[in-house]
Amino acid sequence: MLIPLIKTLRPKQWTKNGFIFVPLLFDVKLFRVDPLSRTLVGFVVLCLISGTVYLINDLIDIEKDRQHPTKRNRPLPSGQLSKSVALAVAFLIPAIALPLSFFLDVTFGLIVTGYLVLQIAYSLWLKNQVIIDVMVIAAGFVLRVAAGVPLVYAERFSPWLYVFTTLLALFMALGKRRQEIVLLKSEASNARAILDHYSLPFLDEMMAVVTAGTVMTYALYTFSAPNLPKNHTMMLTIPFVIYGIFRYLYVIHIQGNGGAPDEVVLTDRPLQVSVALFGLSVVAILYLS
Numbered sequence: 001m002l003i004p005l006i007k008t009l010r011p012k013q014w015t016k017n018g019f020i021f022v023p024l025l026f027d028v029k030l031f032r033v034d035p036l037s038r039t040l041v042g043f044v045v046l047c048l049i050s051g052t053v054y055l056i057n058d059l060i061d062i063e064k065d066r067q068h069p070t071k072r073n074r075p076l077p078s079g080q081l082s083k084s085v086a087l088a089v090a091f092l093i094p095a096i097a098l099p100l101s102f103f104l105d106v107t108f109g110l111i112v113t114g115y116l117v118l119q120i121a122y123s124l125w126l127k128n129q130v131i132i133d134v135m136v137i138a139a140g141f142v143l144r145v146a147a148g149v150p151l152v153y154a155e156r157f158s159p160w161l162y163v164f165t166t167l168l169a170l171f172m173a174l175g176k177r178r179q180e181i182v183l184l185k186s187e188a189s190n191a192r193a194i195l196d197h198y199s200l201p202f203l204d205e206m207m208a209v210v211t212a213g214t215v216m217t218y219a220l221y222t223f224s225a226p227n228l229p230k231n232h233t234m235m236l237t238i239p240f241v242i243y244g245i246f247r248y249l250y251v252i253h254i255q256g257n258g259g260a261p262d263e264v265v266l267t268d269r270p271l272q273v274s275v276a277l278f279g280l281s282v283v284a285i286l287y288l289s
Helices: 002-008 011-026 033-060 083-104 106-124 132-151 160-191 193-197 200-224 233-255 261-267 269-288
Strands: none
Touching (some): 011 033, 011 132, 011 160, 033 083, 033 106, 233 269, 261 269
């Protein structure tokens, strides 16, 4: 059952935990051995914890997932992985990962514990609360960023980046909800009850608001946050953010083959290029200027 177990931990979605590297990058400590090594260990811990969350979520939703056109092929709904093994691993991983997180840093351990509790609450109840469900998803991304701050002893990490992360995560969560409705159509509420409280026009309006807020927040960060280059060259990274957001909208509205952020990032080449160019430009501006 090793391969089905690994699939249930969803390694593809561990890319979301890459947000823990945001403080390392923007606090200009990417090339320092100690902050980098601590962040790498923190990333592994977050991957273990997020894998536990996916196990718990699949155990809770096993019956509903059997009615979903794609989720029914997952190891638990399809019977490839037994519930007893999944439950045992769901207890074993936190028993190892949580003490390791506190050993690494107490604040980091508290954030990781809070993340786990929040995600369990989401799986049990919060995912069925309209609007709150997408806000909790966004909070998970913010906690990933916050988890990286104590690991690098951040000195110049701007609060603007927390706001930007919140809005960007909301944007992606709303996009995922939209794509689920498009994919499932009349069966949407059977596979995920909360989708009965959303509609395409409602989601499109919320995405329009969040899109504008995301771009504006990042733009404000580039010229008003402290400790950035005095010549405001950070503003040169704004076009990459705008293109990335527009490209994501294009993928889910026009191509209709995306929705889950991790899937889009791993499959859409123009978006990958945009993210890579954004990262390289940030490094060039912060580390070489």
